[in-house]
Amino acid sequence: MSLDSKTDQVKGKVKEGVGEATGNEDMKLKGKLQDAAGKAKDTFEDAKDKVAEKANDLLDKNKDK
Numbered sequence: 418m419s420l421d422s423k424t425d426q427v428k429g430k431v432k433e434g435v436g437e438a439t440g441n442e443d444m445k446l447k448g449k450l451q452d453a454a455g456k457a458k459d460t461f462e463d464a465k466d467k468v469a470e471k472a473n474d475l476l477d478k479n480k481d482k
């Protein structure tokens with residue numbers, strides 16, 4: 418989880434809430450999109466970390482041989 422992705426999620430939720438409160442559908446949609454972008458960044462970071470971990474495991478196994 419990166420600070421950047423969490424920032425996007427929080428900003429998105431705030432924009433969504435402001436859009437809801439003011440009846441501004443454009444702002445509400447932008448907030449939902451920004452929140453989704455933050456969640457996508459989190460998912461990508463998690464996948465990247467898992468791939469790196471597996472690659473390191475394979476390298477360590479081959480180093481022991």
